[in-house]
Amino acid sequence: MTVSFTTDLPDASGLLLDASNPESLTATWxxxxxxxxxxxxxxxxDPDGDHPPYQHEATVGYQTFEYVIDGILGGEQYSVRIRSQTDHKTGSWLSAEEITKLLGSDSVSVDSVSTTSVTLSWTINNDFRGSHQLYRRRTDYDYDVNEWRLVESFVDDAASGVDETAQPDREYEYLLRTRTQWQYADSPETVTATTDSVGLKDRAVPPRGWYAEANHPSGTTLTPQILDDATLLPRLNALPEARIPIPKGETYLDADLEGAAMRVWKDGDRRPVGEIEEVSVAPGRDELVGIGGTQLERRVQEDVIAEPAHDLAERLVEEYTDYAAHVDPPESEVTQALAQNPASADEWHNVTEFTPLDEIPIGVTDAGEITIQDSNVLLNISNETLYESGTGSPISSPDHIGQNYLTYQNRDDYDEFGPFEIDYQISGADLRIAAYLETESDPAALEAALIDHETDAEIGRITLVDTTTESGLLWYTSDGSDSSNLFDNIGTEPWTDGDVGPGTYRLRIDVAFEFEGAVDVSGVSIHDTQYVYEWDNDVDNEGGIDYPQTKPDFESVVLDAYQAVLSVRGGDLDIDIDDTGGQQSVGLSNDGLTFVRESNSATVSAEFADLTGELFVELGLSRYGDAGTGAIPRYGTEGQTVDSYELTALLDDTPIILNRNFDGDLKDILATIAEDSDSLYEVRQDGDQTVVEWAQPGQRTAGSDPAVQPDYEVTKESRRILKAIVKGGRARVEDESIVAESGTAVVLEETDVIAGTERVRSADNGTQYRPNLDYQLRTGAGELDIPEAGGIDAGEELVVDYDYNVSGSYEHPDFDGDPRTEIVEDIPQASSERACTQASRALVDELSEPRYEADVTIPAGEEISGLIETLDLEDIPGDAMVVYDVKESPDGLQLRLGSRNRVDETVQRMQSRLEATSERV
Incomplete structure (x- = not known):
């Protein structure tokens, strides 16, 4: 008798990819x-994961173990898969992926230069799919090592390109970047180029009086006759104007002159006027209205994450205009403040409100700790774990876990185990079930099902055993390996029934088909494969087993950001933790992306290169513990636990711009930045160079103070603000327990309760009581009045939920209780009591000195060197003051001066800052 059969075909194994040679990929197996x-x-x-189908590359003989794929692109990710096959059988696919080598284009050179453009060329070294990106920076500035600005992009096969955004008479350094969707490579060298000067010729400008020129479209330079009373109107945070009276005539009424270039001098000095804005017709004369700083009318589009205001202003001026920027960095003060110190369950919940703890094995306990939770549910087959049995009591055996096992062979055999908890949501792709078992030859087919303990609904099922061979007493699963002591040769299926959320569950094992042999089971593991476990197949003499661990090897969590009123320069973190072994770590960041970390430590300190508005804590937790002989398992059952921590923020009062998208004229963007940062800018002229001056009030002092008309008015606001109370955003209290008292107000934990958000109910039966009938709420004081005629009995236990506004306060050391020196401000962007307290302190720090305010007039024709300098006018009493507003009148320039900001200006700036921080987070 002839018997035909097909032998098993081994799968391909050990696939490796080598991309060290450009434009080729070598596969070995x-x-x-x-x-x-x-x-x-x-x-x-595809970098977005929308991959195309595989394409056949080659078929090679069974004695071939290497294949070179030629003609591929540099800097791209390719996936290669391989399988064994014969005429009768095919093996499983084995795949690997690799990003090919990208050779950056190099030999960058400057081919030509003009006043506003630079032409460069380079050598392309390999075929790629992407672009050439040209980066630039000025050589006369100090930059961070990697600080460049992208100015142009060119197609991947372009060997040359032009920077058309250069400015005259500037030296630039250029870097070429070769980029694909997967990686980039920079040219090993940079090149420099100096643009040509505009080359304006010298003019014969009179040393006294006014002089002006205007460019007619015909090419003629016009020099108008200037009458008396020409005026220059400087402006703060806006563009300057000049009014030039001229004799009546038709020349300057030509529509073609509107927007024409214009230059103005006074006493030989060039003034900041660059363009004719309009021509005004008046009795007996016409008037040229000129405007300066017109390049600040260019549209700018910028996304700003976090950047010091003065650096941002300087960068925008220099990148979008030909003007110079004279910027005074603010005089910053660095202070420390306690930012976070959770030590109770409620406080831990406050710093994890927006942290997805339900997605990772880290949680807050009722005892007020944060700890690493189980990622592996390990079930030992015993009477203690049996929930319902269809096979009888466990059978004793010294070889099995717990020295017990259950045997499955008949169709009706089943058992349920539990209930047990899964603490967080495990992705269906990462959930795996393993079993410690042995089988006889041709054993029964077993299945395992996960059951929701609350609803008795089956949420998923896998095949646990489906084999015809005898198997030894080992751990088995769907994708094990001999090297890990976890095997996969008994037909166990992977989990395919989706994510499993936190909750209470049972495990059911039953026989799907009965055959000749039995299956003996003594342990089951339901675990998350995102974490690493060790597997032990040797039971000790007390029935214990060393592994697998029930806790994950490591998991980290970034807690909710501390939102600062001032800029965050750095921080110190000190945690109270029970163990610092394994992979434990602590980290600090002020952007939520880049962390300063310390391993196996309870402390970390950091100072950051850039300022932002928040501070993040990262806790990295690991497992530990030795439960001794007989334990199941012995190792890795304890999770590191943090009882509390203290986060101290290092705060810098340098104003920063956070989370802003700018799209508009540069002059308006600069005004917004100035307003948000308590700064001033002014357009001035230095010879032929237009200059944007930038400083904070009080930083600069005028070289000479102009005379003022005698009808000035000075006001001194003598009231010092020595105490500030800030009422912030909304927070929620749930399940607060109180006892009703008739005739006496019951005090709630919080004040400033928001009307209509409260819910008062009986702790005994849940009856919800009616406002104004069963109780009255005093919102400000946070009190409940219980009338005798209502439905609430005296002595009844109540449960209350409500929203309230957080608040905080700060007192100056000089505060003596005088309510006239106290202010209450609403800053809803302050989302915690600590933020309110810090805002209160910032208000007191700024407003504790009296404020002088003066309205003065600088006579027409009187020179004033600038508006952003502090003026200490000889005839005006009080301290030196800063210009806050300027207007034109027939008598001259009307200036409003002040010694510091008003209260409303300070509060508004604080609101804008906190709002930007909260949006960023």
């Missing part, structure tokens, strides 16, 4: 066959 061939397929991967 292990010797697995003595017959047949290997089929190789290639895929050009």
């Amino acid at each position: 292990e010797d697995a066959l003595n017959n047949g061939e290997y089929r190789i397929e290639l895929r050009d991967d």
